[in-house]
Amino acid sequence: MKIILKLFMMFYTLFLSQSLIASEVVATVNGSDITQKDVNDFVVSSIPGASFSALTYEQQKGVINQMINRKLFLEDAKKMNIASRPEFIKELEKEKENLMLDFWMKDKVEEIAISDRDAKIYYRDNIQKFNRPASVKVRHILLASEAEARDIIQRLKRSNNLKKDFISLAKEKSTGPSAVNGGELDWFIKEQMVPEFSEAAFSLQKGKITTQPVKTQFGYHVIYLEDKKEQRLIPFEMVKSDIINVLRRLKFKAKLERLSKKMKKTAIITVK
Template sequence: MFKFAKTSLLVAAAALSLSASDVLLTVNGKNITKQDAQLFVSAAAPNANYADLKSQEQDMIKERLIEKVLFSELAQQEGIENDPEFKKNLEMLKSELAINVWMKKQLDNVVVSDSEAKEFYEKNSDKFLEEATLHARHILVESEQDAQKIIDTLKPLQGKVLQEKFIELAKTQSTGPSGPNGGDLGTFKKGQMVPAFSEAVWALEEGKITTKPVKTRFGYHVIYLEKKNEASTMAYEDVKPQIIATLRQKQFTTKIQEIAKELKKKATIIDPEKKEDKK
């Protein structure tokens, strides 16, 4: 009597802990939740989200989840749990689950100290480089002659005067989408621009323009280099999480290999093909 009452209270508490907004459907008293739907979606498309699907797609998933509950009930009613094949597969699943949970615990127990991470960073600082970037502007026109005229206008200028005049001409003459913003292309890395443009802009010095029109499939460019940010070593704090994750994985792999080696030494392993026992 007491046991029944206690069980009922536990079930009630579990039901209360589940938010009503999480429940999509109830089938024969069993709740189907948004989490169940997301698991179903993730199994088919890892990067998809149930909440982002169209209404028709969500309805289809609900139907599959309803069927899953009903088929599970039917299978149990027909005694599938006593079927030898079911028992065999259940043992396989239990074995895989046991290994997975055990592996996770081994990984969770791996601790990498700050000093270990710092030492790795200092020894491998060349692997944590921030790529060089450029900040440039351009004026895009249709003909080589138009580009050359702009270059001829800008050539005598320097410093702030050159920058201001370039921005002015970009706003009034550039046919590119960046024209209204003074030809500003923002910051970019090597290889992000088309080859001819990339070669020309990376050859420039800060505050200088290209002295010849640069031809690409878009037209003819006049380029102004605002700033060049040289390659630099990333700060330790920025890469610390990445380093710790790498070292944890490395230590975990070594640990598992050592445990496997010791277990194999103690085990009796029979290989029919080699016709010998390993002990």
């Protein structure tokens, strides 16, 4: 019983802390609060897959400033009584209709049943879509000259904490935009970078650096391999729901045609 109670209290505390974080006020504009949830929702809607907490301090300040501006502009719009203008009301009705149709289509799509067999056939017939090429995550230091790059490599070879020292040197010496993040780049596949950079990055072992400067059109790079993912096939179960959604949308097109014809038979339509 005590164990159950402890588990309950642990999950309750976690839930409560998450709720408090979401409702935490990050700014107030004329008495109107902007919460952590507000800024995170704004970031997610602007950049799918991103989150407010993952942004740099400067980026977070920029987002909060945009939210403050939005509040101020909205206040001014309310003072101008824009909501009562006939053209606003007309556009609002159009948006309501569009939103209603979006919900209608969503309901119609979800009515379509897709069997596991159909989903597996699609997976088998489109297997190339579910192959994920190898990818790497690296840090790099971009320098103007080969001599500077060689000097950095020699300094790092003497390091007792390679990753920590690499990050420090990237922040101090790199001329690239990723310098502020310690030279960190997001995951990428070979084709996403210039050939010289990709070849060097993909040939590295995890936790190692390039022992020679890597020359590209941008300058000379010293690269550190954070992590690597080998080419892999995504299992069916991981993409099953996505496949079902794809098949539903494909079947919905045919269903829409049939539905349109059926409705037109009973509707009174005059084309002028």
